[in-house]
Amino acid sequence: MIPKRIVIFTGGRLGTWALDFLTPDDMLIGADAGALFLVEHGLKPHIALGDFDSVTPAQLEYIRETSGETHDYDPIDKDYTDTELAWRLALSKKPQQIVMLGALGTRFDHSLANVHLLRMAQQQGIAASIVDEHNCIQLTADQTKLYNSSYTYVSLLPLSERVTGITLTGFQYPLHEASLEIGQSLGISNKLLLEEGQIAIKQGMLLVIQSRD
Template identity: 65%
Template sequence: MHHRIIIFAGGKLGPWALQHITPSDTLIGADSGAIYLIHNGLTPHIAIGDFDSVTEEEMKLIRERSGNTISCDPIDKNYTDTEMAFRLALDMKPDQLLLIGVLGTRFDHSLANVHLLALANEQGIEAAIIDEHNEICLISKTTQFDRGQHSQVSLLPLSEQVTGITLSGFQYPLNDATLTIGQSLGISNVLTAEAGRIEVRDGRLLVIRSRD
């Protein structure tokens, strides 16, 4: 049976975020992401974090209405709340991981959360970050994407370089190309076919699908 875990963190959230949940998903609330789920009538299977961004009353609700609550000291911890939730989710060996509310006004946190995708990639677990306008994933092998609502596609290397990039179904083709960190060659391509194919020979490639 397909097992998907969705992590809700305390970044930008809205009604759009709830539309991604299905009844079979395991829900993890990281810090204030847990209270967001609860306020929307949902029960986090796990709530995790230092909970320094929730009130005492909200913390009481989290403990009462979550399947399991894992709290830690806000000072004596090695990971952000989102990374704690992410590592816990990886240990549960899902088929797919979805991160919602992990992008926001703190660019350092947003960038760190994008880098978390590398941990899932190492374990062969499909993972993606979604907000209202973007879907971000990391690939290291040939992958096919449906166009859906995201026709704009940008490619950015997360490793020093990515080699053997060949695109099919895109407005601007690449054939056995190499992208190196610092280049903008892969920005703002357009998926013109109903499905596009991205071939990668070596390296880790961020695929950012966007809509305005």
């Protein structure tokens, strides 16, 4: 059966706030320490995977006993991070949506690489987001709707070299057929004025980041 939504827990910043994003029908994938977080909070990952270099042997045994499946990878002989392995596995199942939690943390290289993973989902037409306690990050290449929520700000950053034809409706600072180039901060800290806002672009890839302090 094709899952409607897959939620990936990986090894960055996690807390009990992450549990609030779950619904009973979610398929859960735990990557390395993300799998440990799930089992320690009484949840059973459908799949746990990784090289498990962030957990102790006893913790790994607990993960194996609790998870539906466990996929082990050699820490040296692998091409992808544990997070990307989980992401590729989720994409292969063709869900309608993927949410990744724990993808942001103290390692900026890992955080940035994880944000770049959104491109693969966008190319396959799968709605995807990276969420932590303060941010929700999405990627659009055409149009997306946002709804007024607990996030204070909406920032737009190009993931491609140039994004053209940017039109914003329902925002404090509207745009019409605007362009952004990578390296510009023009799109930082906008706000929704209405209950619903729309972002449309004509060419490029645009990161849409909802955030709060």
